[in-house]
Amino acid sequence: MxxxxxxxxxxxxxxxxxxxxxxxxxxxxxxxxxxxxxxxxxxxxxxxxxxxxxxxxxxxxxxxxxxxxxxxxxxxxxxxxxxxxxxxxxxxxxxxxxxxxxxxxxxxxPRAVIPGARVLYDVDDAEALRAAIKPGARIHIVGAGWIGTEIASAAAHQGAEVEMWEVTPSVLSRTFAGAVDDLWLSWMREAGVKVNLDSPYSGDRTGRDLLIQATGVxxxxxxxxxxxxxxxxxxxxxxxxxxxxxxxxxxxxxxxxxxxxxxxxxxxxxxxxxxxxxxxxxxxxxxxxxxxxxxxxxxxQLDAPEVFSTQFGHEIGLVGEVPAGTSPTVEQTGESTIYRWMDHSGNLVALLGIDAPREVSRARKALRHKL
Structure with a gap:
């Protein structure tokens, strides 16, 4: 060649x-x-x-x-x-x-179809958002997936007024289908983030300083x-x-x-x-x-899919694919919260660890497949 x-x-x-x-x-x-x-x-x-x-x-x-x-x-x-x-x-x-x-x-x-909305994809996008997200700024975010919730966390931490819109009934719905709503929504309430679930964006131009579209890629x-x-x-x-x-x-x-x-x-x-x-x-x-x-x-060997995130003061790790129609078990250990999804035989198929690096590491090894 x-x-x-x-x-x-x-x-x-x-x-x-x-x-x-x-x-x-x-x-x-x-x-x-x-x-x-x-x-x-x-x-x-x-x-x-x-x-x-x-x-x-x-x-x-x-x-x-x-x-x-x-x-x-x-x-x-x-x-x-x-x-x-x-x-x-x-x-x-x-x-x-x-x-x-x-x-x-x-x-x-990134999908970018809302007129006037910014996206976060490259360094220049990040620079523009950093300049616009200031204390007291009114930030509207469309999409409550991983990117949307991470931006909401960062903006709220900077003292901005953040409001989100999500067309599905859940936060991170494509990944968890509602299984983590109670936890994430509690974080958002504590951070002062207003969340509108099951709601398309209102299109209100007068009540915002910055509009961000985070509806997937x-x-x-x-x-x-x-x-x-x-x-x-x-x-x-x-x-x-x-x-x-x-x-x-x-x-x-x-x-x-x-x-x-x-x-x-x-x-x-x-x-x-x-x-x-x-x-x-x-x-x-x-x-x-x-x-x-x-x-x-x-x-x-083939590693399992993995997502890691930092938001609302927590380190988050997801290993594996969350199966549809299956509810997780939830374990609280000290400051850590662990969600586990099992198959019909009782085998681990996915684990979400909140401030639980050891459990995430164990899951990474357990879900590694031999080829």
């Missing part, structure tokens, strides 16, 4: 480049992305909005594109397609030279010709990161096309899904993808 392309220079793309070099690949790596900053940790933009929010990934030893010798195209891909066994990428710089392998690592882009893959799409609109990949064919997404793969990180959902051999959107997936899946590209031995 003379030339490998990586579209996306975030955590997933950086880890692919790092693993390629670690695996012995010495030829050309080309990357595409319009973000002018060296790769940084996106979760910190909301979790540490008024702290060390701009944290370069190189500071954690996760790689540096310049040191890895990758060639950078400072523009996003506008189209990517296959022709005669090679891949090509179109950007403002023109069409790339033929690529032997193309890796899609573009992550997800969608995979940034519209530029790509080919490949199966999941029910979420993400690319469908197997455990080796190979993108599956749209016509036969349970068997055939698209030659030379891989995806890793938030832009893809993984279809497991048993027909179940491992949904994307997790930081740990962006971090860890590059190793399996590069092992497939370079025909190296694949990792023998």
């Amino acid at each position: 003379e030339r490998i392309g990586i579209v996306g220079r975030g955590l997933a793309g950086l880890r692919v480049a790092s693993e390629l070099r670690a695996g012995g690949y010495e030829n050309q790596i080309i990357t595409w992305d319009s973000d002018p900053y060296p790769p940084y940790d996106r979760p910190a933009l909301s979790k540490k909005m008024f702290g060390e929010y701009n944290h370069p990934l190189s500071a954690d030893g996760l790689g540096d594109f310049t040191e890895l010798g990758a060639d950078s195209v400072p523009h996003p891909a506008t189209r990517a397609w296959s022709e005669e066994g090679k891949w090509f990428v179109l950007s403002q710089n023109g069409v790339s030279e033929p690529l032997d392998v193309l890796v899609i690592a573009t992550g997800s882009a 969608q995979a940034d893959v519209a530029f790509l010709d080919g490949g199966a799409r999941s029910p979420h609109g993400s690319l469908v990949a197997n455990l080796s990161g190979e993108v599956l064919e749209a016509e036969s997404p349970t068997s055939a793969v698209v030659p030379g096309l891989y995806a890793t990180g938030d832009c893809c959902d993984i279809l497991l051999p048993n027909g179940q899904w491992r949904w994307g959107g997790h930081w740990t997936q962006a971090l860890a899946d590059a190793q399996r993808t590069v092992s497939a590209i370079l025909e190296l031995p694949r990792a023998s």
Whole structure:
């Protein structure tokens, strides 16, 4: 392979480049992305909005594109397609030279459809929100998911007046379906955050200084010709990161096309899904993808999906996928609160730990699957 392309220079793309070099690949790596900053940790933009929010990934030893010798195209891909066994990428710089392998690592882009609303996606967004969120500022947030609740926590801590709207009946409804409402709503009341559940945004322009939309994200893959799409609109990949064919997404793969990180959902051999959107997936899946590209031995274990958050003075960790229609057991130990979801055989399938790092660590090990 003379030339490998990586579209996306975030955590997933950086880890692919790092693993390629670690695996012995010495030829050309080309990357595409319009973000002018060296790769940084996106979760910190909301979790540490008024702290060390701009944290370069190189500071954690996760790689540096310049040191890895990758060639950078400072523009996003506008189209990517296959022709005669090679891949090509179109950007403002023109069409790339033929690529032997193309890796899609573009992550997800926030949904932004409310006129006048700001989103939180990159460093510039974080800078704008930091400047606008001041003591006494009236902040309206649409969406009570992870990003929305983290922004609400940060804004309330700064002394802003925060009001939220959520169209579903629950906080973090896509993850917990109401199981944690009592806890989260108590935190919000204590912080002075007003929450309107089961309510679309009123659109009141006079009662606000800042409107933020935090209603979820969608995979940034519209530029790509080919490949199966999941029910979420993400690319469908197997455990080796190979993108599956749209016509036969349970068997055939698209030659030379891989995806890793938030832009893809993984279809497991048993027909179940491992949904994307997790930081740990962006971090860890590059190793399996590069092992497939370079025909190296694949990792023998698969980590469970994991979410971590800091809000309302609490450290929060979720390991595993919360099963639909199942109620958790709740344990209070000192300052820690632990929610456990079990399957019909009594096996742990997901754990939410509030200020419970040891329990989260144990769950991480317990839910690690052998491949």
